[in-house]
Amino acid sequence: MKKAWLNRKYITKLACGGTTCIFSLLGFIGTFASLGEIVPSNWRVEYKILLSIGILLFVFVFFWCVCAILFERKKRIEIFEANNNCHVYVQYGDVFSEDEVNDPNQRRSIIIPVNRCFDTIVDDDLVSSRTLHGIAFKKLYSSGQYDENSLNIAIHNDLNIRQGVVPESISINEKRKGNFKRYDVGTVAEVKESNKCTYFLIGLSTFDYNLSAHTTREEYVLAMQKMIEYCNARSQGFPIVMPLIGAGQSRTGNSERAILEYIIGLLKMNKSLIMSDIHIVVRNSGKETIPITEL
Secondary structure, eight states, X not given: OXXXXXXXXXXXXXXXXXXXXXXXHHHHHHTTSOGGGGSOTTSOHHHHHHHHHHHHHHHHHHXXXXXXXXXXXXXXXXXXXXXXXXXXXXXXXXXXXXXXXXXXXXXXXXXXEEETTOOOOBSSSSBOTTSHHHHHHHHHHHTTSOOHHHHHHHHHHIIIIISOOOXXXXXXXXXXXXXXXXXXTTOEEEEEXXXXXXXXXXXXXXXXXXXXXXXXXXHHHHHHHHHHHHHHHHSTTOOEEEOOTTSSTTOOSOOHHHHHHHHHHHHHHTGGGOOSXXXXXXXXXXXXXXXXXXX
């Protein structure tokens, strides 16, 4: 019930609505039949008041518990509706799970934040295996579709040949390992994970010589705007699965809650560009710390 308690404001609002409906219904019934006959006529006024308060509390607690149970079982919360009956959802889950979209058999695109050099070496030095970047690439390697070299070629072919993106060259003094071609912030490369799943790799962070990631607020804002525009152009109407971009080792300096609120606000501002369902996924372990209601 920790998930429900974290989102208690939302559940309390629902419970208040249910309680109000019940008492409105009783008031309507009372216009045709006297409810006062239920209470013995010799009761003192204060007892009747206490009984009324007790009934009110009982009904409220009942509705709160029902709403909490329903909320615990609820897969996702709809935030708003965009164009062509497309919706933006927020949910707890795993971005890589096919169950995060409404139809698991439908094609989907998953947004994966990576560094701007699109490095493919997952060795817990250059790229950490605990980041979404590392986890996604490890999945590609374990499936046998790619190794570090073939994935590197596929990414740069997508960027350089399909999109015609020209990177800048950096020196070993700026970054001691990995690729030395760095792309503009917000550049997106597509990698096909399967017939039902495509990764949208968004270049977000810059690695320094010590391979520490850095992202300024200006870079983050620009990257997110470019991501929305890219999804508009390339989602083909299929659902988008989006993590809390910038919440990991990108070092944006923002909390996960602040990032969630910013993403929702930015999507609302770009409502006209949303042409597919968007599922914003909060990590399952965030159920105890990150409320997904009141957005």
